[in-house]
Amino acid sequence: MPLNDAIRDCPRVNGHRPWPRVVADEQVWRSVAAQLRDGEITLSGLWGDAGVVHMAVLDETSSGLIVVSLECPDGCFPSVGQFHPPAIRLERAIHDLFGLTPDGSPDKRPWLDHGRWNARHPLGNRASPAATPPAYSFLQSEGEGLHQIPVGPVHAGIIEPGHFRFTANGETVVRLEERLGYAHKGIESLMQGTDLARGAKLAGRTSGDSTLAYAVGFARAAEAALDVEAPPRAHWLRGLMAELERLANHFGDFGAVCNDASFSLIYAHCGVLRERVLRAADVCFGHRLMRDCVVPGGTSVDLDENGIATLHALLTEVRQQFPEIVSTYDNTASLQDRTVGTGILNANLAHQFGAGGYVGRASGRAFDARRAFAYPPYDQLSFEVPMLEEGDVNARVWIRIREVEQSLSLVQQILARLPGGPVRADLPVRTGEGMALVEGFRGDILVWLRLDDSGRVSRCHLRDPSWFHWPVLEAAIEGNIVADFPLCNKSFNCSYSGHDL
Amino acid sequence: MLKLLLQGLVRSPLTEPRPKPDDPDLAELAAGLDRAARRRLGRSLSIREVDAGSCNGCELEIHALQNAFYDLERFGLRFVASPRHADVLMVTGPVTKNMREALERTYNATPSPKWVVAVGDCAFDGGLFSQSYAAEGGVGAVIPVDLHIKGCPPRPIDLLKGLLALMQEKPARSAT
Numbered sequence: 001m002p003l004n005d006a007i008r009d010c011p012r013v014n015g016h017r018p019w020p021r022v023v024a025d026e027q028v029w030r031s032v033a034a035q036l037r038d039g040e041i042t043l044s045g046l047w048g049d050a051g052v053v054h055m056a057v058l059d060e061t062s063s064g065l066i067v068v069s070l071e072c073p074d075g076c077f078p079s080v081g082q083f084h085p086p087a088i089r090l091e092r093a094i095h096d097l098f099g100l101t102p103d104g105s106p107d108k109r110p111w112l113d114h115g116r117w118n119a120r121h122p123l124g125n126r127a128s129p130a131a132t133p134p135a136y137s138f139l140q141s142e143g144e145g146l147h148q149i150p151v152g153p154v155h156a157g158i159i160e161p162g163h164f165r166f167t168a169n170g171e172t173v174v175r176l177e178e179r180l181g182y183a184h185k186g187i188e189s190l191m192q193g194t195d196l197a198r199g200a201k202l203a204g205r206t207s208g209d210s211t212l213a214y215a216v217g218f219a220r221a222a223e224a225a226l227d228v229e230a231p232p233r234a235h236w237l238r239g240l241m242a243e244l245e246r247l248a249n250h251f252g253d254f255g256a257v258c259n260d261a262s263f264s265l266i267y268a269h270c271g272v273l274r275e276r277v278l279r280a281a282d283v284c285f286g287h288r289l290m291r292d293c294v295v296p297g298g299t300s301v302d303l304d305e306n307g308i309a310t311l312h313a314l315l316t317e318v319r320q321q322f323p324e325i326v327s328t329y330d331n332t333a334s335l336q337d338r339t340v341g342t343g344i345l346n347a348n349l350a351h352q353f354g355a356g357g358y359v360g361r362a363s364g365r366a367f368d369a370r371r372a373f374a375y376p377p378y379d380q381l382s383f384e385v386p387m388l389e390e391g392d393v394n395a396r397v398w399i400r401i402r403e404v405e406q407s408l409s410l411v412q413q414i415l416a417r418l419p420g421g422p423v424r425a426d427l428p429v430r431t432g433e434g435m436a437l438v439e440g441f442r443g444d445i446l447v448w449l450r451l452d453d454s455g456r457v458s459r460c461h462l463r464d465p466s467w468f469h470w471p472v473l474e475a476a477i478e479g480n481i482v483a484d485f486p487l488c489n490k491s492f493n494c495s496y497s498g499h500d501l
Numbered sequence: 502m503l504k505l506l507l508q509g510l511v512r513s514p515l516t517e518p519r520p521k522p523d524d525p526d527l528a529e530l531a532a533g534l535d536r537a538a539r540r541r542l543g544r545s546l547s548i549r550e551v552d553a554g555s556c557n558g559c560e561l562e563i564h565a566l567q568n569a570f571y572d573l574e575r576f577g578l579r580f581v582a583s584p585r586h587a588d589v590l591m592v593t594g595p596v597t598k599n600m601r602e603a604l605e606r607t608y609n610a611t612p613s614p615k616w617v618v619a620v621g622d623c624a625f626d627g628g629l630f631s632q633s634y635a636a637e638g639g640v641g642a643v644i645p646v647d648l649h650i651k652g653c654p655p656r657p658i659d660l661l662k663g664l665l666a667l668m669q670e671k672p673a674r675s676a677t
Contacts, residue, residue, distance in 0.1 A: 010560035114599045116597075116598040116599055116601065116602075116632050117598050117599075117635050118634040118635075120632055122634045122635070122641070153600065154551055154552075154584075154603050154604075154605045154607050156566055156582035156583070157582070158550045158552075158560055158563055158580060159552065159560065160552045160555070160557050160560065161552050161600055161603065169558050172662070180602070181598075181599055182554065182597065182599045182600050183552070183554045183555070183597060183600070184554070184597055184599055185554055185556075185595060185597055185630045185633055185635055185636055185637050186630065186633035186634050186635035186636065188629075189633065189634060189635075190629070190630065190632065190633055198629075201629060202629055205556045205558070205628075205629060205653075206556065207556060208555070208557040208558025208559070208560070208561060208654065209557055209561060211556075211558065250504065252561070252564070263506060265506075268568070268569060269505060271565075271567070271569060272515060272568060272569050272570070274568070275565060275570050276563075276570075278565070286654065287656070288562070289558055289561065291558070291653065314640070314662070324504050324505055325505065328502040328505055331502065332502065332638035344624075368548075464569060495557065495559050496557070497554070497555065497556045500554075
């Protein structure tokens with residue numbers, strides 16, 4: 001990892017697995033921020049703790065990951081956001097939740113805290129909230145002919161809550177500013193002091209569409225903290241379920257993007273495929289979204305012969321239907337007219353923000369946690385990570401199409417080689433720190449976990465890929481017409497709940 | 502595209518039969534409802550969905566109601582884009598503190614007579630989030646609820662039964 005020597009000399013924390021954690025001083029902290037600014041490494045997470053801030057940084061060339069921690073005895077720390085903009089919203093969230101102040105941050109406004117919670121800084125030194133919620137100051141856009149369009153938090157469609165403030169010049173979007181936090185449920189606070197079983201349930205309810213991926217992330221972090229390994233069959237079942245989740249979501253997104261361009265034929269057919277996947281999951285694992293099917297130590301479900309036959313039938317059905325849907329997408333000029341060249345995210349921003357999933361991969365950033373860290377069962381499976389350079393809505397659709405093909409192949413490989421044996425290992429009760437980076441359908445999900453000596457969660461941080469998607473969506477929409485926003489937004493399909501926690 | 506369209510003409514429909522009126526789930530849901538409400542609603546409903554801080558799992562299954570298998574619109578049920586056009590608010594999530602005002606304002610913007618359906622375990626009593634500093638602990642803590650459809654998330658078929666229960670005429674009337 002191209003980290004400076006100063007980091008290498010920092011004391012390492014014992015019992016942090018599988019990647020190292022070091023305790024840095026302010027100078028080292030600033031030097032890491034400078035490396036982020038210079039694009040040598042990628043910010044993967046930045047979160048608070050009791051009197052400490054942690055920063056996870058990723059070296060994409062060598063697939064190295066390290067957590068740098070800084071103690072904040074005075075309740076403040078040098079802002080990373082002043083050097084590296086992707087950190088700004090994470091720091092605002094740290095201040096809201098813990099009361100730790102990022103010194104020198106260019107944006108001191110609250111983020112998740114709308115002034116309506118029972119307490120300020122609910123995870124730090126709790127304080128009483130202001131009697132009346134303070135007004136939020138949106139960024140200013142000034143100029144002749146500009147007008148504002150406020151949208152949300154209640155939207156016209158069946159989607160999650162969030163506020164979008166558009167400034168438009170005629171039909172053209174000059175600036176979009178997001179305001180999020182409406183779905184903040186206090187997950188990280190509820191995590192503290194719970195046992196692993198309840199912790200896994202909470203993690204699985206961070207973002208419903210990625211419930212499986214979150215459960216895998218939490219389970220892997222817990223297993224790392226306790227230094228145990230799930231049985232091989234559990235790893236393969238997790239992989240199987242993860243690919244089913246990816247298939248269901250990609251079908252849903254592909255259809256929904258086309259529907260936002262008023263092309264409902266593909267929406268209808270993708271809806272059928274999505275429903276087929278969910279029904280197969282229900283038959284195999286007893287829940288359509290596979291919620292609570294993965295637990296620390298393994299899985300809570302197993303796959304029987306009937307399930308295997310169901311999945312083979314699903315593969316046959318999808319392989320028959322999907323190519324015709326794709327060719328319809330590819331050959332409909334009126335639809336391509338809406339998606340090609342719309343909402344372009346340039347490669348520089350995708351790299352700077354470390355945008356994961358189809359957002360990054362449509363803009364030249366090939367990172368995929370399944371490939372970079374080859375966690376089981378992906379170390380034994382063959383698959384490609386599709387990548388495009390165009391960065392428009394069309395590219396994000398095509399990445400999904402290619403990933404559907406890869407996931408179908410992965411499901412087939414898993415079914416052919418699924419090992420036998422138990423699906424769950426017993427977990428010891430001990431203290432430890434663990435971390436996981438897993439690839440959900442939307443991108444890489446980071447889970448960081450510290451267990452106390454009674455095996456309970458003392459701190460758990462969940463970082464959704466949307467943290468690095470939402471800010472670049474603001475950039476991608478600039479210069480597009482207002483009517484193309486639903487299309488762009490759907491092609492990103494950021495999670496509100498996963499981001500708001 | 503031609504192949505897709507031809508298939509649509511030739512293949513039998515995917516749409517599933519309507520849940521029977523004597524379905525015990527449906528009867529249970531209907532029993533919990535004010536009969537007068539059902540009479541007034543008649544046989545068509547406009548629904549406004551409000552996510553009051555769910556994990557988006559419930560939204561996924563509500564979306565599924567519109568696919569070819571459940572085909573919500575054949576029952577005269579449809580989702581509308583504004584509370585001004587709605588008879589029913591379908592609310593998900595534990596109602597986060599940050600969404601409370603938005604939910605209240607949406608409720609107030611819905612013309613009477615109106616009914617509220619709370620969808621999912623979180624909407625019922627806050628679910629796993631009931632003890633959070635950031636949640637109100639269910640839809641009923643903020644606005645009056647007429648019908649709860651439980652599940653995490655409820656299956657689309659359960660959502661459908663709940664909505665049909667809302668429209669089902671009381672037995673005496675349906676007999677005439």
